[in-house]
Amino acid sequence: MTAPTLISQDISKSFTSGQITQQVIKHSSLQIYPGELTLVVGPSGSGKSTMLAMLSGLLRPDSGHVRALDTNLWALDDRTIDQFRLEHCGFIFQGFNLFGALSALENVMLPLQYLHLPAHTIRERAEDALAEVGLQQRMHLRPFQLSGGEKQRVAIARALVKNPRLMFADEPTSALDGANGQVVIDLLKRIARDHNATVLGVTHDPRLFSHADRVITLEDGIVVSDEHRSEFKAPIGDIIEHAHE
Numbered sequence: 001m002t003a004p005t006l007i008s009q010d011i012s013k014s015f016t017s018g019q020i021t022q023q024v025i026k027h028s029s030l031q032i033y034p035g036e037l038t039l040v041v042g043p044s045g046s047g048k049s050t051m052l053a054m055l056s057g058l059l060r061p062d063s064g065h066v067r068a069l070d071t072n073l074w075a076l077d078d079r080t081i082d083q084f085r086l087e088h089c090g091f092i093f094q095g096f097n098l099f100g101a102l103s104a105l106e107n108v109m110l111p112l113q114y115l116h117l118p119a120h121t122i123r124e125r126a127e128d129a130l131a132e133v134g135l136q137q138r139m140h141l142r143p144f145q146l147s148g149g150e151k152q153r154v155a156i157a158r159a160l161v162k163n164p165r166l167m168f169a170d171e172p173t174s175a176l177d178g179a180n181g182q183v184v185i186d187l188l189k190r191i192a193r194d195h196n197a198t199v200l201g202v203t204h205d206p207r208l209f210s211h212a213d214r215v216i217t218l219e220d221g222i223v224v225s226d227e228h229r230s231e232f233k234a235p236i237g238d239i240i241e242h243a244h245e
């Protein structure tokens with residue numbers, strides 16, 4: 001039986017500007033599983049990025065808990081949360097966030113340099129990650145020499161190189177055309193399977209929905225549907241059992 005690796009329990013988040021308080025996420029509880037690509041979808045402003053940020057240790061919920069890899073995430077102090085993200089989480093964003101002065105290979109090597117591994121190990125692992133996204137022939141090029149789709153694949157390799165158990169992607173395809181968007185989504189799905197990683201993405205692009213293993217639809221901060229397509233599903237009782245401290 002596969003247990004969820006990422007669990008939110010009754011999390012809420014509001015933002016206040018001036019006199020107006022907007023409740024962006026409303027008492028949300030979810031269980032996300034390893035080995036599959038889960039997409040949170042919904043219109044712009046529905047709370048997708050806020051949800052992802054709370055599940056990935058980037059934004060503290062107003063109330064509720066997040067259990068990530070059996071750690072009660074928001075009970076940790078900020079430094080320990082940073083450390084948790086460094087060790088266990090890979091991030092992919094809409095804008096690629098690559099260093100323009102560095103080659104694809106150097107961009108991918110960067111996260112490993114913080115882990116004090118031997119130089120040859122860093123290089124081998126970076127080359128492997130780039131091969132996994134199909135860029136072994138292009139690894140010495142710099143971002144300006146790569147297409148948008150290739151740049152996002154470099155960003156995926158950079159997230160993957162630490163072999164993180166959790167991967168988060170916020171609108172990873174919105175700067176790409178349809179074909180490149182599908183390549184990126186299919187890669188994320190394959191990574192989930194091959195590495196037994198928990199891959200959670202958010203997107204407002206309906207063309208990608210059919211490529212995910214599971215699609216959670218968010219409207220005004222509330223989950224309105226949750227469609228699971230993989231073969232394995234944990235029974236609800238088991239999940240709730242697991243969600244309690």
Ligand SMILES: Nc1ncnc2c1ncn2[C@@H]1O[C@H](COP(=O)(O)OP(=O)(O)O)[C@@H](O)[C@H]1O
Nearest residue numbers: 015016024042043044045046047048049050051
């Ligand atoms: N830091 C913030 N300060 C104030 N309002 C915010 C902040 N982040 C998000 N919001 C508001 O919360 C709502 C949901 O935002 P977001 O989670 O980014 O939605 P999505 O990713 O689905 O487009 C929006 O109305 C947005 O303006």
Ligand SMILES: [Mg+2]
Nearest residue numbers: 048049050171
């Ligand atoms: Mg967003």
